[in-house]
Amino acid sequence: MRIRTAGVIAASMLCLAGAAACGDSKDDKAAGSNAPSAAAASGELVIWADDKRSAALQPFAEKFGQENGVTVKIQAISKDQQTTFLTASQQGSGPDVMVGAHDWIGNLVQNGAVDPVQLSDEQKTGLQAGALKAVTFNGQTYGVPYATENLGLIRNTDLAPAAPATIEDLVATGKKLKAQKKVSEILCLQAGQNGDAYHAYPLYASAGGYLFGTTASGDYDAKDLGVGKAGSIAAFEKLRALGEKGDGALKRSITSDNSIATFTGKKCAFLVSGPWATADVKKANITYDISPVPGFSGGKEATPFLGVQTFYVASKGKNKALAQEFVTNYVTTPELAVALYNAEPRPPALTAALDQVKAQDPDLVKWTEAGKNAIPLPAIPAMAAIWEPFGKAEAAVIGGADATKTVEAAAKTISAQIK
């Protein structure tokens, strides 16, 4: 018996020793990040991106790794990238570099999750002005933009040969086509039961509405809320007139899931969407053209939002110096921008890369043309309070609700959340 007990203990000790040995080697590594021996010196850069982009980044990450003698690890985060990133960096298990949309900036900064990057003047002039402005927050550049995106009007040229100059033109053409039974919908602009502020914004802006005023330094001012002001009420009146009780051009039954499919199914001649829709449209063999979203006749320009895909340096990353090097001195090279364009066709933010791909892709020129007057999607934390109430107000007026009452209620909800 005693021998058996001794055996158990000995085996346990062995396991313990083995585990301790593993622990020791791990300890070495942990210590290594502070003071490695010359032979073991190799840094590791961890990059998080969504599925599509991580595939495109892979070869360049390897190249960067080889050139610099470091390991680069790319991890695909398929869902809820922003929250995952925030939670992970809070726990110290986040990446060194994060790839994501620029409108996260306000929230990432208030949670201390990203560091500013210092771009040289030369690097700054190489970027599109709008893209650079989009990643600037409180006077600092938070990340390097690499691609832009904005809404435009995709038109089935078999059905509607001429680009409409105004929304009124578009509705007239759509109604005519509908009367001829060539289409079943006047316009495919996604709204859904709970509205879609992003897609409604160009029309809202054209009719005189705004979201936030700007401060003297050009940043958005959360204290100056445009929703609820006279201009926004007039804009919602116009949306109501286009809605189900009016022209029937805007409908809640057209949602993010069916708007592109309805267009490719030739059930409507006009689609308001972004560069991500072009692949589907091409696949459906539709002869199409892209033009700016038209505004109301006599109104302002219909300015879509400009969204910018950005490389961020995580402030809680383990390898910040290398992350800064990668983001500021490598992401700003045209090769990478072109490769990312090939993975997903959105206009590159680098002017040099844009010029390079323009020649092979005529659509790209049209998308940038449609986004010429686009305004950067507000990245201030207060923007988070806009989306839902604005969208729901939009859905309500499209359904025929009273515009003044609806906008005022939305404004109350939004300002209560902004504080």
Place this chain on the structure above:
Amino acid sequence: MTTQLGGPATRALPAPEKFRERSESAAGRIVKIVLLGLLVATAIWAAFPLAEGRHWIGLGVLAATTAGLLYLYLTRRHIPAKYLVPGTIFLIVFQIFPVLYTASTAFTNFGDGHRGSKADAVTAIQTASVTRVPGSTEYALSIATAGDPATGALVFLITDPTSRAVSIGDAGGLRPAPGGVTVNSAGRVTAAPGYTVLNAGQASARSREITDFAVPTAAGAIRSAGLSRAYEGKAVRAYDAATDSIRDTVTGQVWRADDELGAFVAADGERLAQGWRVGVGFANFTRVLTDDTISRDFLRTLIWDFVFAIGSTGGTFLLGMFCAIALQSTRMRFRGFYRIVMVLPYAMPSFAMLLVWRDMFNTDFGLINNVLGTGVDWLGTGLTAQLAVLLVQLWLGYPYMFLVTTGALQAIPAELTDATRVDGAGPFQSFRQVKLPLLLVALTPLLISSFAFNFNNFNAIYLTTEGGPFPADNPSNGATDLLITYTYRLAFGGSGAQYGYAAAISIFIFLIVAVVSAVSFRRTRAQEEVYS
């Protein structure tokens, strides 16, 4: 049994000798060794981050738990404890700890803008305020050390892009480099006498030091932008520990730390964006009770929540039971086939099915309006949306009720029905007065748990209507909102995540569900006493 184990009567009892032998069979011993080895390995694996983060209490708990477990399984005593302890540990880790964590979060302002500690916020504020000195030069940078690359003191070798003059920078400031320095075409120093120029791998190993390294200059400090460039920058905002405040060196504005809000606040009430996590007492709870937007809609939402939960549970139960009884009739042919078809909806993932149903209710493109030739705005008006949600629930839920009722029906002896027939009762009377009460005794606990589940059935609402349709004058509370979807939107949907507030709300929901369940279970027990 006795024939096979036959033998002397004494051997039927577990003799101590025999027992010991069985408890230490070879396989058992190996399993034991492996499991205990894994336990120790896990403990050691968990110990390093704890030691690194200086969580000494956590480390103590870990050491004590591991030692206790090793003692428990290496000794022959405490047999019952050997069986009870693993379950107890899992109970603590997966049930009690999350509940305590939620409860403790409810008393804080944890959420966006208040995620980390005060030190984190101060660091973030200072880092975010480092700006380039206007008109300053952009230098090419090489990172070097005096001596060993891993441990030697860091220096920055910087090259002026126009004059190509190389300087050496360290904590003492900037001085011109001695001769003999090699500079490559890009302007970066590749070799310098007396220093080891680091490659990217070596430099990245000292990443944190490099990021924090600043060479003081007259206007600010030279800092690295990556590993190959340097710029002259200046932290505009600085933390002053003596007055516990942040001061802007350019505008002179001061933000004082407010440890009740967890933010730096200026005299005019302006807050810096980066805050920290603090305890807020009962503020989250009182906010739930006093907030206008919540209290105004609370009762309406609560009533619909009950309607939804009772409607879903009752509807599925009635339909499921009807099908089960119909299929129990021996006069029916192809019963097996029907049973399989009946269970199909249950076999589909409800997550995907809810989205499919949402699209089927679409006014213009949905299957339902297209097939019926109607133009009902299903999800656009309150009453139809509520009806639609209940219909979806009925479709998704009745197979489950069908299954459990079929099971329960098997347990009711056929003699009972025969006996009622002898007594002259019709089929309906026999069902109403004999079968149904017996069924209910068996199924009521399931109905109560189904009710509790549906009361908080987030997916059913969120994936079909998202709580909508919303009245024109109230974007925060929709016609099909349950308490859970409504509070989810309040906590996460608006201006960012507010975990503390959400935790407080979830405690309220827990209280409501707990009271409802407790009352129903008491009534069930009373019912059981009547029938037994």
